[in-house]
Amino acid sequence: MEWLNNLVLDPRAFHGRQPWEVWGITILHVLLIFLAARLLVWAGKLGIVRLFNSLAGKGLFLEVRHLGLIKIIVQTLFAYGVYFLALILTVHYFGGRIISPEDLKGFGGAVLKISLILLGAGFLARFGKGSIENLFIEEKGKAGWQENRRLQTLKTLLRSVFIYGTYFLAGLMVLETIGVKTSSLIAGAGLVGLAVGFGAQSLVRDVITGFFITFEDNFTIGDLITTAGVTGTVEDMGLRTTRLREWTGQLHIIPNGEITIVTNFSRGGMFAVVTVNISYEVDVEQAMEVLREACKEAKRELPAIVEDPLVQGVIEMGDAGLTVRIAARTLAGEQWAVERELRKRLKKALDAAGLGVAYPRHVVMHQGGMAVKEAPSPLKGAKEDREDA
Incomplete structure (x- = not known):
């Protein structure tokens, strides 16, 4: 067997042999190398599959879909x-050199280090994501529904920052491993960032404003707000833009830097305010009593009203009659629906009492077939036309 080893491992043993022997030994050598490589790839892939199946069964750090992707990458790199x-060994067999043993050792070490960095970054990202999830799960159990929406927004923001930060640091470590000086790269990026910053001040302002909007909880997803001249429901909040949907369906995408003054209709107790006009001819006290009874009935039947509506009294003496104002504290976001319902109920109550709602009128009086001058009508400021019969 020693002569066979010499033939396979030492091509100088070809001297003095027939050409067909040389070709046969060469082909045998190459086949043995690649057969060994193929067996090693098969065994390695089998071991990788078993390793990742074990990790998936234990549910450690990474989700199953992430493990599947990493498994494919590791198998491909290994193969x-x-x-x-095998190619390097074949070339060495013929006296050539692709890479020296020292370089091969360094290359293998670098590949191993990069693999460990990426795998560690994946574990750290998964661990951090799970920790953030657990932290906010505990907080959500103690908070109300509005606070839960804010926590959901903060959770998404923190999770994204942590994951991207982890992979950014891993990328810098990989670059250092392959010999790239990250210090000069970061310095160059700083200069580029400074130059870009002058041309992207609005973008920076949008991002900073978006962060403080989320942090200070000025509004959150689902709130009804007015800002930048638009009133709508917040559909999405990002670091750069906020999306508002009007009740008519239009979607407005507003840069966060344009959000300066915000009116939030979904925080705290809101009021439904309704005004009713009653005629000068009716008994004011009777009319207000009818309105009070209608308001009490509305409170009993409408869950959106949290307190008995208050008939505040006469706030104006207008051309058409007396204006009475009613205010009702409601659930946040329900004030407009309550206003519509109250108007309908108050109108029906006044009609049922024979009082009705005041409206502008013109009085024309005739005497002997000719229009005559008359003192102003009881309706204050009412215009009286004088016309021929």
């Missing part, structure tokens, strides 16, 4: 690495 090594 290409083995075949590359």
Whole structure:
């Protein structure tokens, strides 16, 4: 067997042999190398599959879909690495050199280090994501529904910052491993960032404003707000833009830097305010009593009204009659629906009492077939036309 080893491992043993022997030994040598490589790839892939199946069964750190992707990447890198090594051995067999043993050792160490960095970054990202999830789950159990929406927004923001920060640091470590000076790269990026910053001041302002909007909880997803001249429901909040949907369906995308003054209709107790005009001819006290009874009935039947509506009294003496104002504290966001319902109920109550609602009128009086001048009508400021019969 010693002569066979010499033939396979030492091509100088070809001297003095027939050409067909040389070709046969060469082909045998190459086949043995790649057969060994193929067996090594098969065994390595089988071991990788078992390893990742074990990790998936334990549910550690990474989700199943992430493990599947990483498994494919590791299998591919392993297979290409083995075949590359087989190619190097084949070239060395013929007296050539692709890479020196020292370089090969350094290359293998770098590949191993990069693999460990990426795997560690994946574990750290998964661990941080799970920790953030658990932290906010505990807080959500103690908070109300509005606070829960704010916590959901903060959770998404913190999770994204942590994951992207982890992979950014991993990328810098990988660059250092392959010999790239990250210090000069970061310095260059700083200069580029400074130059870009002068041309993207509005973008920076949008991002900073978006962060403080989320942090200070000025509004959150689902709130009804007015800002930048638009009234709508907040559909989405990002670091750069906020999306508002009007009740008519239009979607407005507003840069956060344009959000300066915000009116929030979904925080705290809101009021439904309704005004009713009653005629000068009716008994004011009777009319207000009818309105009070209608308001009490509305409170009993409408869950959106949290307190008995208050008939505040006469607030104006207008051309058409007396204006009475009613205010009702409601659930946030329900004030407009309550206003519509109250108007309908108050109108029906006044009609049922024979009082009705005041409206502008013109009085024309005739005497002997000719229009005559008359003192102003009881309706204050009412215009009286004088016309021929």
